[in-house]
Every structure is written in C-alpha cells, then in structure tokens.
Amino acid sequence: xxxxxxxxxxxxxxxxxxxxxxxxxxxxxxxxxxxxxxxxxxxxxxxxxxxxxxxxxxxxxxxxxxxxxxxxxxxxxxxxxxxxxxxxxxxxxxxxxxxxxxxxxxxxxxxxxxxxxxxxxxxxxxxxxxxxxxxxxxxxxxxxxxxxxxxxxxxxxxxxxxxxxxxxxxxxxxxxxxxxxxxxxxxxxxxxxxxxxxxxxxxxxxxxxxxxxxxxxxxxxxxxxxxxxxxxxxxxxxxxxxxxx
Numbered sequence: 422x423x424x425x426x427x428x429x430x431x432x433x434x435x436x437x438x439x440x441x442x443x444x445x446x447x448x449x450x451x452x453x454x455x456x457x458x459x460x461x462x463x464x465x466x467x468x469x470x471x472x473x474x475x476x477x478x479x480x481x482x483x484x485x486x487x488x489x490x491x492x493x494x495x496x497x498x499x500x501x502x503x504x505x506x507x508x509x510x511x512x513x514x515x516x517x518x519x520x521x522x523x524x525x526x527x528x529x530x531x532x533x534x535x536x537x538x539x540x541x542x543x544x545x546x547x548x549x550x551x552x553x554x555x556x557x558x559x560x561x562x563x564x565x566x567x568x569x570x571x572x573x574x575x576x577x578x579x580x581x582x583x584x585x586x587x588x589x590x591x592x593x594x595x596x597x598x599x600x601x602x603x604x605x606x607x608x609x610x611x612x613x614x615x616x617x618x619x620x621x622x623x624x625x626x627x628x629x630x631x632x633x634x635x636x637x638x639x640x641x642x643x644x645x646x647x648x649x650x651x652x653x654x655x656x657x658x659x660x661x662x663x664x665x666x
Contacts, residue, residue, distance in 0.1 A: 422553060422598075423449065423634040428499045430454040430543070432480060432535070433507030435462035437609035438559070441626035442504065447472060454493060454500070456480070456507070480507055480535040481527050490542035500546050501554040502633070505536035505581075508559065510574040510611055525573055532577035537584060547597050555598040557633060558585045562605055562645040565652055566663035589638060598636055602629050605643040620644070 429446060433439040434455035443453055443466070452472045457463055463475035474497075478489045493500060509531050513520040540556050547554040564582040567575035582601060589599035608619035620643040632640030641648070651659050 422502075422555060422636050423451070423630065426450045426452065427501050428452045428454065428497050429502040429504060430456065430493060430497075430500060430539075431504045431506060432456040432539070435459055435466065437611065438604075438607060438622045438625050438629075439506045441622040442506065442629065443470070443473070445623075445626050445630055454497060456489065481530045483530075483534075483538060486535060486538050487542065490539065493543065494546045498546060499550060499552075500543065501550060501552045502557065503539060503543060503547070503555070504557045504559070505539060506559045507535070508532050508574075508577075508611075510571050512570045514570050515572065528573045529577055532574065533580045533584075536581060540588065544597070548595060551596060553598075553636075554596055555600050555633060555636075556588065556592075557600045557602060557629075559602045559604065559629075560585070562603055562648050563663060564603065565648050566656075566660040569664050598638070600633060600636075600638060600640060602632065602640045602642060603645045603648070605645040607643075 429451050431439060431442060431446075431453055434443045434453065435457040439457075443455060446453060447470050452474075453470070454474050454476065455463065455466055456476045456478050458477065458479055460477050463477055466473050467475045476489055476492070478485045480486065509528055511521070511524045511528055536558055547556070558581050560582050561578045563575045564579050567579070585599050585601040592599055604625060606619045607625045608621055625642050628642045629640060648659065
C-alpha cells in the first residue's frame with residue numbers, strides 16, 4: 422500500500438493531522454481528494470498543490486455526503502484509499518451550564534456516522550477497481566478508557582473502533598483493508614491548552630502513513646503503543662490515567 426501513486430480521499434485535510442497527511446502524501450506523488458467545510462482553506466490548497474482536488478462538504482449533513490460520494494464515484498473511479506480523519510470534540514460535561522443539547526447529534530454525526538456513510542457509499546468504487554485498497558478510520562487511545570469530559574467524543578471513538586473491527590471481518594475476502602489509527606494526544610487546534618509532551622501532527626502523520634503502507638490492521642501511534650500492554654497489566658491504572666486525559 423502507498424508504494425505506487427494512489428487516489429486518496431481525505432476528510433478534514435485543511436488543518437492539524439489532516440493537513441500534515443496531505444503534505445506528506447502529496448510529496449510522495451499521490452493524488453488527494455480533500456474534504457472540509459472551510460472554502461477559503463480548500464481554495465488555498467487547490468492553488469498550492471497540483472494534485473489536490475477539493476470538496477466543500479459539511480460532514481454533519483447526510484445529503485451533502487451523499488452528493489459528495491456520487492461526485493467522487495463518477496469522477497474518480499481510481500479511488501483506492503479513504504482516510505476518515507475529520508473530527509470534532511466538545512469539552513463541556515452534561516452538568517455544565519454551557520452544555521448544548523444539540524451538540525450531541527452534531528458530534529456523533531461528524532465523528533461516527535459520516536465515516537460509516539462514506540465507507541458504505543464509496544465501497545462499490547473501491548471494490549470495482551480491483552486494486553489493494555483501504556478504509557482508514559482515525560481513532561484514539563480513549564477507546565480503552567474514556568476521559569471525564571467529552572463523553573460523546575469518547576463514545577464516538579469507541580463506536581468507530583467497533584465499526585472498524587466489524588468492517589474488517591466483512592471485507593476479509595475482498596481487495597479492501599479496514600485499518601484503524603489509535604492516536605495519543607497530538608498537538609492540534611483541538612487539543613490546545615490541554616496536556617503536555619504532545620506528539621506533533623507531522624510525526625503523527627508519518628507514523629500513520631507507515632502503518633498504512635505496512636497494511637497494519639491497527640496502527641498505534643506514539644504513546645498509544647503502550648496502551649494494549651498497560652490494559653493487560655492494570656486496566657484500573659489505565660482508566661485512572663485516561664480519566665484526566
């Protein structure tokens with residue numbers, strides 16, 4: 422995987438880990454279909470990078486995702502990798518005065534439903550091209566134990582973890598891999614003001630691409646590599662640590 426030029430759909434490619442992935446993939450000769458909401462950032466990317474095609478899409482909208490999938494399927498029959506990277510995180514707890522009830526649906530749709538929808542809608546395109554292909558879902562070390570705030574975010578990551586495993590079983594006899602990326606705390610706009618010793622977005626992207634290339638079913642990045650072993654040794658310790666993540 423990634424040894425030859427590919428057409429890759431990348432959600433959330435205008436900032437953070439997504440932008441780092443875009444830069445590294447483009448430098449390796451791949452063609453990128455970048456999906457995001459910010460039209461100005463998308464226009465900048467399309468101007469700066471010759472093999473980048475951009476799509477403005479609100480991933481909270483099923484209708485917009487269906488339209489996106491139709492367009493991609495018709496224009497990019499050589500699509501072989503989908504990286505479901507986009508995500509949002511709201512930090513208030515349900516007890517906080519500024520907790521917004523509407524945020525529950527929005528966060529769940531962007532973080533969980535949109536990757537599922539895109540995977541389902543673009544699956545026929547990946548199947549028909551007969552190339553080794555991959556659906557890559559970006560997850561988190563929080564799948565092992567949730568933190569105190571951002572309960573909905575943690576739940577969506579646990580859901581995407583389960584979905585990735587089930588999808589892997591469903592695709593076992595096809596040309597498509599289901600890969601999951603388990604991230605530690607990465608230095609992005611989402612994690613601003615939280616924690617220390619965060620992994621850089623560039624290094625996270627490098628490790629993600631290394632795992633995709635090796636066709637690893639689960640790609641543990643940075644300190645997240647320690648979590649499976651710690652869970653075997655002391656699940657209660659992991660839960661205590663992650664509670665304050």
